Amino acid sequence: MRVIINEDATRVAIEAANLIINLIKRKPNCVLGLATGSTPIELYRLLVDAFSNGEISFSSVSTFNLDEYYDMTPGHHQSYRYFMDQHLFSKVDIKPENTFLPECSGKQSAEEVAKQYEMEIKRRGGIDLQLLGIGENGHIGFNEPGSSLASRTRLKTLTPNTLEANSRLFEDGEFQPTLAMTMGVGTIMDAKQVLILATGTNKSEAIGNMLLGSITSACPASILQMHPHVTAVIDRDASIDIENSDYFELSESNRRKL
Ligand code: F6R
Numbered sequence: 001m002r003v004i005i006n007e008d009a010t011r012v013a014i015e016a017a018n019l020i021i022n023l024i025k026r027k028p029n030c031v032l033g034l035a036t037g038s039t040p041i042e043l044y045r046l047l048v049d050a051f052s053n054g055e056i057s058f059s060s061v062s063t064f065n066l067d068e069y070y071d072m073t074p075g076h077h078q079s080y081r082y083f084m085d086q087h088l089f090s091k092v093d094i095k096p097e098n099t100f101l102p103e104c105s106g107k108q109s110a111e112e113v114a115k116q117y118e119m120e121i122k123r124r125g126g127i128d129l130q131l132l133g134i135g136e137n138g139h140i141g142f143n144e145p146g147s148s149l150a151s152r153t154r155l156k157t158l159t160p161n162t163l164e165a166n167s168r169l170f171e172d173g174e175f176q177p178t179l180a181m182t183m184g185v186g187t188i189m190d191a192k193q194v195l196i197l198a199t200g201t202n203k204s205e206a207i208g209n210m211l212l213g214s215i216t217s218a219c220p221a222s223i224l225q226m227h228p229h230v231t232a233v234i235d236r237d238a239s240i241d242i243e244n245s246d247y248f249e250l251s252e253s254n255r256r257k258l
Contacts, residue, residue, distance in 0.1 A: 001211060001224065002231045002255070003248040005239045009199040013042035015233045016131075016197055021050050023129055023193075029060035031121075033130030033183070034088075035141075036065065036080045039197050040131060044087040051092040058094035062124050064101075064117070066132070066141040066188075070155055070179035071106035078170065078177075079103075102153055102181035110181065114153040118187065130191035134198050137161045138206040138219030142182035149215075149223045151184030185220055194230045196221070198238040207234055208241030
């Protein structure tokens, strides 16, 4: 796994944005897997800047988000569709029909929505680059600890830890969904390339386990050790639990010299 340790969250966003900008330049009709949450917000701002400067266009790009809360009314301000519109989709030239989230109303069959989602990813040629954040408990997407490492898109129950971590985004007394549709670990592993971001000391244990822990569903991100093309871009705070972080820094510095 390529590990890039940056001084701070701003550098993490710049590094990650450059990887995505280069991919879009190389393959204008690429398929991006996207994440929500606090971590990628600055990265999305930089992608919007790159679009505004005329550096890249999203006109042929397709996107598939990792997850969406179950049974959200369309346009709900807590939905991940709303988040993506606010931070990226409404600010670039992406075609709305090329943006996908695993949206499922309570009236639909979650199995059917999940099956269609997987089929649409395949129909578009698979995900070229999957962007990920990581939960404090090592989740990727909403694949909580205990998720099958071969899982596909499905409905999941969020853990108390995830609900607590995300409660900061909800007003006091506001309904917080406890179920979400998420790509499976297997779906994520099918992406041609994975870019995982982490910032802050609260992510350091999960990052340590992801990189050098056993491959176990107790830390779903640990399965990324089996993926041939993963780049982890993290800040120094998120690196403190990596046993041999010096080695990763040396390795990255050599890579840049060669
Ligand atoms: C978001 C997602 C989650 C987040 C993770 C980190 O679509 O699938 O796995 O990436 O919970 O969230 P933040 O970035 O808010 O710390």
